[in-house]
Amino acid sequence: MRDQVILQLRWADLDAYGHVNNAVMLRLLEEARIRWMWKPAGGTASRDSQIFDASPTSDTIMVIAHQEIEYRAVLPYLDEGININVWIGAIGGSSLDLYYEIYGAAGAEAETLYVRASSTVVVMDAAAQKPRRLSTDERAAMQPYLGEPLQLGRKRG
Numbered sequence: 630m631r632d633q634v635i636l637q638l639r640w641a642d643l644d645a646y647g648h649v650n651n652a653v654m655l656r657l658l659e660e661a662r663i664r665w666m667w668k669p670a671g672g673t674a675s676r677d678s679q680i681f682d683a684s685p686t687s688d689t690i691m692v693i694a695h696q697e698i699e700y701r702a703v704l705p706y707l708d709e710g711i712n713i714n715v716w717i718g719a720i721g722g723s724s725l726d727l728y729y730e731i732y733g734a735a736g737a738e739a740e741t742l743y744v745r746a747s748s749t750v751v752v753m754d755a756a757a758q759k760p761r762r763l764s765t766d767e768r769a770a771m772q773p774y775l776g777e778p779l780q781l782g783r784k785r786g
Contacts, residue, residue, distance in 0.1 A: 630716065630773050632678055634661040635734050637710040649704040655696065658729055658746055661713040666691075678715075680770040681752075688755050694724065695749040697781050704743040709735035711743070717771055718778030723760035724751045725771070728779045745779050 636657060644650040649657075667683035668674045681689055704711070712734045719726040731744040754761040763771075 631714045634664050634713045635710050638706055643706055661715055665715045680767055690753050690755045691750045694751050698746040699781050702741055702743045707733050707738055716776040717774045722762055724749055747781055
């Protein structure tokens, strides 16, 4: 199942060409991923997908092992923000493959696919700084968000 995270764009996200800069896109994906997967520090989960603890004393951290972005259309500043669809394409021993599609949050832009992307994240033990296996409970909590992986990459030929 795909879930949605709505983010507001900032004027600072735009480059000299008047569209969202490619480096900013990584930050937007990061923000969506954190809002989607991590419980706020000292707070309670506001969505079922928030299964990891974001407090500074958490015993779990995540690192990015791989990211890929496919730009499908120029993303201008949108007053209504952007809608980032997020889902899990694969669950490994200590890693997850996350997939994203970015659309406008409202109006005609809601029909425009601006970006498709993926991130491979590795779940790590914070103290040992080594990958740790995902628990049975974590795997069960992720199952509803398991979906078809995107086929990314430029087709040559």
